[in-house]
Amino acid sequence: MAQDTIQYLVLHRCDPSCNMARYYVLSIEPSLFGDATLIREWGRIGQRGQRRVEMYENQSCAVEALEIWLQRKQRRGYLLQSG
8 A cells, every 4th residue: 555545534523503523533454354444433522433344355445435435524514633
């Protein structure tokens, strides 16, 4: 994998007027079988959330899926967490 490829992103969406404090994590990790997996975690900040693991046949497919999810979440108002 190239060094400039994003492997771990943390997004957040906070709106105190609606009592909203959410997070969304996207990460790409290798599976035990050599495939690439996209791991998505989401929930309320400070609470235990949900997790979904999606398997892809290669790294480029997983990166493409990560970029699609990133665009979806940014359209919904999620912001990349700095740091």
